[in-house]
Amino acid sequence: MPDWKALVEQRLASLALEPKEKAEVIAEVAAHMEEICEETLRLGITEEEAVQRALSRAGNWRDLQRKISAAKRSEEPMKKRVWQLWVPGFLTLILSMLFLTSLYGLGLRARLVWSGPSAILLYTPWLAGLPFFGALGAYLSSRAGGSRANALFVSVFPALALAGAFLLMFPIGFAVEGITGRHIDFGSVAAVLLKDGIGWILIPAAALLVGGLLAHALLSTQSSSQRTAMG
Amino acid sequence: MIAPGIKRGTAELAVLSVLEDGPLHGYEMARRIEEQTHGSLRFTLASLYPLLYKLEKRGWVRGAWETSNGGRRRRCYRLTAEGKKKLAPIRREWDELFRALKRLTKVSHA
Numbered sequence: 105m106p107d108w109k110a111l112v113e114q115r116l117a118s119l120a121l122e123p124k125e126k127a128e129v130i131a132e133v134a135a136h137m138e139e140i141c142e143e144t145l146r147l148g149i150t151e152e153e154a155v156q157r158a159l160s161r162a163g164n165w166r167d168l169q170r171k172i173s174a175a176k177r178s179e180e181p182m183k184k185r186v187w188q189l190w191v192p193g194f195l196t197l198i199l200s201m202l203f204l205t206s207l208y209g210l211g212l213r214a215r216l217v218w219s220g221p222s223a224i225l226l227y228t229p230w231l232a233g234l235p236f237f238g239a240l241g242a243y244l245s246s247r248a249g250g251s252r253a254n255a256l257f258v259s260v261f262p263a264l265a266l267a268g269a270f271l272l273m274f275p276i277g278f279a280v281e282g283i284t285g286r287h288i289d290f291g292s293v294a295a296v297l298l299k300d301g302i303g304w305i306l307i308p309a310a311a312l313l314v315g316g317l318l319a320h321a322l323l324s325t326q327s328s329s330q331r332t333a334m335g
Numbered sequence: 336m337i338a339p340g341i342k343r344g345t346a347e348l349a350v351l352s353v354l355e356d357g358p359l360h361g362y363e364m365a366r367r368i369e370e371q372t373h374g375s376l377r378f379t380l381a382s383l384y385p386l387l388y389k390l391e392k393r394g395w396v397r398g399a400w401e402t403s404n405g406g407r408r409r410r411c412y413r414l415t416a417e418g419k420k421k422l423a424p425i426r427r428e429w430d431e432l433f434r435a436l437k438r439l440t441k442v443s444h445a
Contacts, residue, residue, distance in 0.1 A: 132361065132410045133380060139362040163379030171385035175392070 105141070106155055108134035115165040120173045122251050129172060137162060188250035193261035196241035200262040200312075203237070204230050214303070224303045231311050237262065238315030246323050259316025263309035270297050270305065346386055348429055349376055351414065351422045354396060358413035361387065387412060395421055 112134040119126050137158050144154040162168065207229050214227035238259035245258040257264075273293060281288045349368050353359065359367065365378040390396045395418030401411045414422070 128410070129384070131408070133384065135360070135407065135409050136362045136365075136380060143366075161379070163381040168379075168381040168384070171381055172388065175385035175388035 192244035235315030238312030
């Protein structure tokens, strides 16, 4: 019996779907082809002929590919992106910032780690809570059908937004310099941003990513064990 | 054999009706439809799976991977409560259409 999965994969190579969805379609179509082939074999013909008959009974592969893509994408891609990326991303950002504000309100302050010029300001209570927000973002994105990349992007979105805000300092600085005529030492600004970036961007991104990875791994394990249980 | 244009319209009704008897995977669904219509309705992969995915998106059917006793994994589809609800009006519409056509053809023959 031929490797139907490989044969179908070859014929549906350009199927424009997410990798997981594509793999499922290929597995389903391959199982169907295998059944057709077995049914044809029971008529007493050679395997080679049975394979050919099964392939011809499948109809036009290009047509199948196009129709499957259209059926699966009947939901607008833009709408899909909104629910897989932007809604969970901004929700993660807002919640993590609200958490930060609440901690400030409770009187918990950031602490300097190390001393001297290499001192880094770390907001430990906030950092400790960030994996939870990363996990939440990844969960929401995965639940909306987002890929692994989408889920991880969403989980680190608050750190990316902060990085964006840090980088905005430069055009704002140029504008201020242009308007006021006062010279701004961008070298010093960059050094300060780089140092603060460790405590406010890099370490938070790592904490968010840990949560995102854990949530994604947990969801993947759950979905695979659910599938096994169905058998 | 029925012309493809006419078949296209009936495909939804055929799939939903055959799933009313219980969950089926794609191959078995196509086989039963062909058998029960004495070969008048025959589904190719290109007509069956896009339709199943559309029905799944609408929430009328639900697909889930199942493993048979022989260890073969297949995606089985079952009619959802929503699908069951939709089947009745679709049946009525087709029934009305068939009756209308019957009346029309009788008039034409007269």
